Amino acid sequence: MYLTQSLHRAVRQSPDIPFTAYRARTYTARETYDAVSRIAGGLIGLGVRKDDRVGLLSLNTDRFCQAALATAWADAAIVPLNTRWSVAEHAYALDDADVSVLFLDDAFLPMASALRERTPGLRTIVHCGDQPTPEGLVPLAELLAAEPVEDVHRQGDAMAGVFYTGGTTGVSKGVMLGHRQLFVTALGTLLHTRLPRGGTSILAAPAFHLAGFAFWIVGMMADMTTVPVAMFDPAGVLRTIEEHRAKQTLLVPAMIDAIVSHPDAGSYDLSSLELLAYGASPISETLLTRARAAFPSAQFLQVYGMTELSPSTTLLLDEDHDDPVLRRSVGRAAPYARVRIVDEKGTEVPPGTIGEIVAAGDHVMLGYWKKPAETQEAVRDGWMHTGDVGYMDERGYVYIVDRLKDMIVSGGENVYSTEVENVVAKHPAVAQVAVIGLPDAKWGERVHAMVVLVPGATLTAEELQAFCKQEIAGYKCPRSVESVAQFPMSAAGKVLKRELRAASGAA
Structure with a gap:
């Protein structure tokens, strides 16, 4: 499995079904295929070569999706940048990952000059927004006018991207993930849960973050139309769910709280939603109760993991949420994962004993970009040490009690x-x-x-x-x-x- 595979399947099986729907702009699978193959040709024309890194600084848009697919199509790896970072933080990641070509959308045009000045290796900035292209930047239209090229079908352990961590505990590290890692988690999640097929998937969580990026992959694999939401706002998400009769979305607890607390939440028709996936931080029982009342037709799926685990390693299924004890857990190991609780020596501890949560499997990262010592410290004998403290019960449910540093x-x-x-x-x-x-x-x-x-x-x-x-x-x-x-x-x-x-x- 690999990033562009779902597009190839869609263009053969349902070429005229919308692949993305962003605001008033809809791209069918056939149109997306054409755009991606041309953007890839344009990237090659700009000097992008095998295994190069291509930066992507964009809100959730259809252009984000096309640029990510085109980068893989051209045999390169993406470096999605955190849209909340400062110029200095962006420059650090661009320089660290040796990015020479950067896609930049309208929201970040004011940063263009400063990014050039602070990142000497950045040769080209491609403007992928809708505003007029400033002087010195390459308009996306120029890439779309390039001759289409054949997909190289980049796959397996070939790097799909360098995903920089959120930096909650310090300086961001670039997590190297291959196509295999990303699709092991996506396919395993699809097989293990009752996820919807067809219809629309709302991309509300930021796509630069691996949770949002992985959820986009799951939606493509399930033959769903991706509906990106550029920036989160509660009313906007509620309106998008109603207008597109959305079947699924992924939110973090803070987003869920903002939505269910919105004064007009009860006036929207949310009955189409069949799945609400959540994760990234703990959710209180009070908020969970309110959310299930607000989305009565949706099954709830909690995913736990981290960027280094592509990004999930345990799943809490909808039926588990009915148990007042189990819903305090983060679920059990996903089909592709092994999970243990270990002491400070790395020895597995008995059920109910608190220790560090570690995970092994084909979803574990390739390593940290340019950081072999940190990689060796995090992944020992194939086990990713999460830094989370928790325990496992007799049935394999994992309960998080803290971060080691917290x-x-x-x-x-x-x-x-x-x-x-x-x-x-x-x-x-x-x-x-x-x-x-x-x-x-x-x-x-x-x-x-x-x-x-x-x-x-x-x-x-x-x-x-x-x-x-x-x-x-x-x-x-x-x-x-x-x-x-x-x-x-x-x-x-x-x-x-x-x-x-x-x-x-x-x-």
């Missing part, structure tokens, strides 16, 4: 922030919560809760402690609480705890 040691006791967050999130005054450890003269670290309150609500540390003591031990309860307007978030929807700690002087 564990709090208070008074000599290990406190897992996720466990505390799950309890705090149940308080009626709390809309969102993040728990971190702050330096404390008496306890070493104290448990500190940062909360976004429900409008009009108030909450004291004493009130929160009394509430939490009903469910968890006293040493785990927050000793201090801080109300904030919003949390710093990564583009993947994860709270950036390192920024919270830095703001509190605890980094």
Whole structure:
């Protein structure tokens, strides 16, 4: 399996069915095939050669999809860039990955000059938007006018792309993923779940992030029309689901919360949605209950993993969500994955014992780009060490209790922030919560809760402690609480705890 294979199948079996639908623009499979083969020819004309890296800085659009397919068609690898990064962060990734050609859409045209200045190896910027092309950039129309070329059918362990991590714990690393890794997860997910076939798939999660990118692949394999949403906004997603009678979408919990909290959510017809996949960060039981009520026709699928795992390694199926215990887990190992819980020596621990979650299988990354030492540290004897702390029950369900770096040691006791967050999130005054450890003269670290309150609500540390003591031990309860307007978030929807700690002087 490989990235362009679904397009080849579609053009043979249903050439006139829409392949993408973006705003007022629709491309059939036949039209997409033609555009991709010409863009690939244009890339070759610009000097792109086998195994070169081609950058892609774009919102979710049909052009993003075409550029990604064309890059593989031309025997190169893509480097999707985080749309929330600064110029300096983009320049770092472009330089690190030795990118010589970059696709740039309208939203990022103001960065073009600065990117050129800060990335000496960047020869060509291809403007793939709808605005007039600025001087010095190559219009996409020029590539579309090139002679079409034959697909090289790049596949197997040939690198599909370098996907830079979200940087929640520090400097981003480039994760090398091959076509095999991406399609092992996509095919395994399709086979193991009751995913819909045909119809439309809403690409609402950012496509530069591997969760969104992988979900796009799943949609193509299921013969679905991809409907990209350029930038997330709750009303826009609700409207798109209704207008396109969408069958599936993938969202992170922060997006789900924004959608179900929208004052007009109940006025949209969401009955077409058959699947709502979610992941990237924990979801509270309260939010899950609200989401299932808002999308009563949809099955829910939680995926857990990371970019290095292409990106999923466990799946929590819809029927698992009916069990109040199981829905606190992240599911069981996907068909293509082996999952273990190990101690600090790498030895597997008994069921119910807390340790690090590790995974092995054909979905494990090829490695970190230009970082052999980091690769060797992360992948040991074929096992990817996730850095997540959790345990596995007797039936193989995995429960995450924290990130290794987010564990709090208070008074000599290990406190897992996720466990505390799950309890705090149940308080009626709390809309969102993040728990971190702050330096404390008496306890070493104290448990500190940062909360976004429900409008009009108030909450004291004493009130929160009394509430939490009903469910968890006293040493785990927050000793201090801080109300904030919003949390710093990564583009993947994860709270950036390192920024919270830095703001509190605890980094």
